Amino acid sequence: MSKYRDMSSGQYMNDLGRIRWRSGVFSARSTGTDSAIHPLFPGYEGVLFNGRDGYINRIPTKKYNRLSIRMYSSRKTTAQFFWFYDQRWTKFGQIVFPVEKGWHTYIVNPRSSGRWRGKPMGLRFDPTTHSGVNIKINWLRLYRQTRRRVKLVWSEEAPRGSTRVYIDVDRDPTNRNMDLLKEKDSRSSNSFSWDPSGYGPGNYYFYIRPGGKRPGRYSRRITINRAPLTRIMNPDDKGGKDYAGSVSRDPWDMSQPSDVWKTDHLRDISFSNGIMSAFPTTGDGYLHLRVPVPIDTDKYHRLVFRFRYEGPFHYGDGTMSRVIWSPDHNNIDLFQTSNDIVAYPTWETYVIDLKTASKDGGNIGWNGQVNSFRFDPLEWKARRRFYLDYVLLRADDTANKRFVIKWRDAKKKRRPTRVSLYYDSNKSGFNGRRIASKLTQRKGLNRFKWNTERVPAGTYYIYAIANDGRNKTRTYSSGPVKIVH
CATH class of the missing domain: 2.60.120.260 (Galactose-binding domain-like)
Structure with missing residues (x-):
């Protein structure tokens, strides 16, 4: 939390x-x-x-x-x-x-x-x-209960009454931070099995409190290891080559007013430190991005933008964004309108595949060539100052002879971890073909150069199996890599 x-x-x-x-x-x-x-x-x-x-x-x-x-x-x-x-x-x-x-x-x-x-x-x-x-x-x-148990064994010289078994995250019985696990009759020899699968990674201690006024005792430390949290950074659903950055070498990064071709129903517009900011004057404020060359929709279909606004979230008032596009800016009958993209007040990165995105209007979809591309930051009554960091239209990650797979482990304290990489075509079952085995994972961003010369042309997902000696995790890339020869 x-x-x-x-x-x-x-x-x-x-x-x-x-x-x-x-x-x-x-x-x-x-x-x-x-x-x-x-x-x-x-x-x-x-x-x-x-x-x-x-x-x-x-x-x-x-x-x-x-x-x-x-x-x-x-x-x-x-x-x-x-x-x-x-x-x-x-x-x-x-x-x-x-x-x-x-x-x-x-x-x-x-x-x-x-x-x-x-x-x-x-x-x-x-x-x-x-x-x-x-x-x-x-x-x-939300977890899967396992059969693993931690066994606690202790003895009592003069057993009487009942004994309580607690679990604690420190060794201070006075701070009310313990959980009662079991109360059982005291015996000279005692044992208790604890299921740790419902508890998060960290250090824990058993605390035994006998009946009467006898003092309690702590056990040795028990450590629940945090499993590897591998995240594949490349390929991913954000894709690879960007339209604006490729065709004009000037991405829509809001570093200058010329990134935007036209605005309407917006006031107090500013561009500062790579951020565009403005205030809608109606429920239909918008901006057109600069499109110097028609957008090839078969290639560039992954919409990525980073956005926030001031004030509270209120879906009924229109705290959502949309994109609108057309092959002809002057023909309103050809305009295509996406469904709502629910937006939040804090900085968030939104990723949409326009090829599969549902529409609120239009029957062309993300097909053919697009000559007009419009971003509507907020709708209806949501008159709030907004901030736009960038808008990207990206192609799938693509490779011919080589592709650099990138990943990192998101957990803070890491055990020595080995990672094996695989690929398959359906992002299901973890039953693909091996790329590399038992790579030593390093702190920060990891890279592996995959030789794809003999990989058949097609679209593939990468998955990683990470093993730190105690836990094994498996994860797929969020997006594919397209092998083209």
């Missing part, structure tokens, strides 16, 4: 106030009896899905079978998880669980509801059914 978009994209919250993120903790206060947040929002109907929209990031329930959440509540209450199979929230499952006062880790089994199946596109969490409750969330995990 360290980022604005870690919870509900910073939006889609109900009956919550005093919202903030600080030191990796989300906090809020319930203002009604139906408080809710969306760790995974399904996305609106009729929009171009992007980023973390649930419609394009569905949950495979056969793989993920448990939910865990580290949460604080200022009072005893009731919480619930919902998961949705449509964007109207009419098809859903639900599970309810009790919440105690203070900090606790809750393990929830959605399968016990009998409705955890298929691939839901949305996940909602209601932290309380009461108003005026202060809540904090440190982390939330």
Whole structure:
């Protein structure tokens, strides 16, 4: 919970106030009896899905079978998880669980509801059914329960009563940071098996508290390793060669007014430090990008732009962007209009494949040659100052004889890791052909030059298998590389 978009994209919250993120903790206060947040929002109907929209990031329930959440509540209450199979929230499952006062880790089994199946596109969490409750969330995990267990063994010289077993993230029993795992009858020889799969990476300690006034004891440190978080940077869905940067060697990077050919219904326009800023005067403010040479839509079809605006998100008021294009700027009947691209107040990079993007108007689509390309930053009542960093129209990553695969490990503390690279044509199953084996992963950006001379012409996805000796992870590239001979 360290980022604005870690919870509900910073939006889609109900009956919550005093919202903030600080030191990796989300906090809020319930203002009604139906408080809710969306760790995974399904996305609106009729929009171009992007980023973390649930419609394009569905949950495979056969793989993920448990939910865990580290949460604080200022009072005893009731919480619930919902998961949705449509964007109207009419098809859903639900599970309810009790919440105690203070900090606790809750393990929830959605399968016990009998409705955890298929691939839901949305996940909602209601932290309380009461108003005026202060809540904090440190982390939330949707995970696969494993058979791994950590066994704790201890002895007692004079057993009596019961003994409580806690898990703690430090060695201070007074700071109320422990979770009770088990209370059991005291014996001279004791053991307990702990399932760590619901807990995040980090250091933990068992704390044994015997009955009566006998002092408690901490165990040695237990470390849950963070698995490799490999991210393939090249190829990716942002593509390769850029239209404006290629045909005129002057990309639409907003470094100068000439990047924009024409504007309308915008005021207070400025270009500073590579950022264009303006204020819409109506609900139809727009700018035309400079198109010196017709755009080859078969080649340049990956739209990438970085954008933000001032003020709050409000979908009903029009906090969304659109692009409009045409083969003839003077013939309005030929204009093609994309569906809405839901936009957020903070800096975000939006990636859209215009070849497959749904449209709000027009029957040509992203085909033929385009001579006019327009960007509408905000719609309807959303009169807010906006900031545009760049607009790119990119081709697929392409190679003939050589292609440089790039990747990095996103986790902060890394164990020595070996990475093997593969390619396949369908981005499914991790059953492709090997490129390279057991490459030593280094800090920062890693590169491998792939010899593609003998690779048949076609479109391929790269995947990486990373192994740090304790965990193995697999990940596909977000976009393809096109081999052309």
